[in-house]
Amino acid sequence: MPRDLHQLLIVLALSHVAFCLCSARNNVMAAAEKQTVGVYELRKGDFSIEVTNWGATLMSVILPDSKGNLADVVLGYDTVAEYVNGTAYFGGLIGRVANRIAGARFTLDGETYRLYANDGNNSLHGGHRGFSKVIWTVKDHVAGGDNPYITLYYHSFDGEQGFPGALDVHVTYQLSSRYVLSVRMNATAHKATPVNLAHHAYWNLRGHGHGSILNETVQLFASRYTPADAATLVPTGAVAPVAGTPYDFRAPARVGARMAGLRGVAGYDTNYVVGDGSSFLRRVARVQDGATGRGLELWADQPGVQFYTANGLAGVKGKGGVVYGRYGALCLETQGFPDAVNHPNFPSQIVRPGQVYRHDMVFKFSF
Known part of the structure; x- marks a missing residue:
């Protein structure tokens, strides 16, 4: 059963402000008001997660370490209201x-579309009100048993944040086997439109309130990356080898081992090339924490993965009053290449009517 229902009035009030300017948005708001915002648990023995349908957000992942001690290994907030405002x-x-x-704009089939610029002159993560800032519909929820799961649905209207065509999106979180979390996304378009979904968990295998991840060991199964402008973090369009650079994690290395060699940036916020566009699961990354023995292995079917070391965190109050700081977590966001709509040499992220966008991730934990 959902909890945090008392946050619903806050969610709806904030959503109302965002939607009061046009009739199409008011229609979406009317539908949203009929929904319930809550927190839903999936549990398999001593392995459990919590998900809220606000933003289809993963709120917690609790699992043991090598001594059997349980900890929550993702950063986040205690209440839905904090996710609304975060x-x-x-x-x-x-x-x-x-x-x-780049430039919060792109051209598709001869028509130029202007998006909401929320990162300087650029659009970031879908605009100021992307999919992580809307209410999703809970389609199915099985809390326990052999394969507990939750499936969430969102209908994105034509023109939302400037994107063309309506889009129907589903995501399923599932504890698919012992200490394995699967995240499956799919989307169908009513008009040609770019689609590049990503999951933005912040991982700290020592526990969400246990400081820096700079000593965690990372291995990225990528020999190339897409260099970006240091000021805007928008890719230049080039694809370069990691060999001989601070971006080389082909062999396991401490996260902070070569960070001093990065130029013009405070840490990693980099897209690595892990596939050629073919849609099959491949090993993307491994993370190991020496203090707890916890490990994470990520498999996915997308051509890229954004490796981010939480460079922008500074004094963010999280769960239990813990204050998160810079390098307090790492993100492994499998994805299509950033700004692919403006780089014809990058794998296309355009989905047309009759096609189905799919994105599967599998997190395998060990200890």
């Missing part, structure tokens, strides 16, 4: 297009 994208389902779109 700006860090903790655990959110990002869309319609994750990451940055």
Whole structure:
């Protein structure tokens, strides 16, 4: 059963402000008012997660360490209201297009579309009110048993945040086997439109309130990356080898081992090339925490992964009153390449009517 229902009035009030300017948005608001915002648990033994349908957000992942001690290994907030007001994208389902779109504009089939610029002159994570800032519909929820899961649905209207065409989106979180979390996304379009969904969990395998991840060991199964402008973090369009650069994590290395060699940036916020566009699961990354013995292995079917070391966190109050600081977590956001709509050499993220966008992720935990 959902909890935090007392936050619903706050959610609806904030949503009303965002939707009061046009009739199409008011129609969406009317539908949203009929929904309930809550928190839903999935549990399999001593492995459990919590999800809220505000932003299809992953709020917690609790699992043991090598000594059997349980801890929550994702950063976040205690209440839904804090997710409504938060700006860090903790655990959110990002869309319609994750990451940055240069100049908040793109051209598709001869028509130029102007988006909401919420990152300087650029659009970031779908605009100021992307998919992590809307109410999703709970389609199905099985809390326990052999394969507990929850499926959430969102209808994105034509023109939302400037994107063309309506889009129907589903995401399923499932504890698919012992200490394995699957995240499955799909979307169908009513008109040609870019789609690049991403999952934005902030991981700290020592526990969400246990400081820096700079000593955690990371391995990225990528020999290339897409260099970006240091000021805007928008890709230049080039694809470069990681060999001989601070971006080389082909062999396991401490997160902070080569960070001093980065130029013009405070940490990693980089798209790595992990696939060629073919839609099959491949190993993307491994993370290991030496203090607890916890490990994470990520598999996914997207061509890229954004490796982010929480460079922008500074004094963010999280769960239990813990204050999160810079490098307090790392993100592994599998995705299409950032700004692909403006780089024809990048794998296309355009979905047309009759096509189905799919994005699968599998997190395998060990200890």
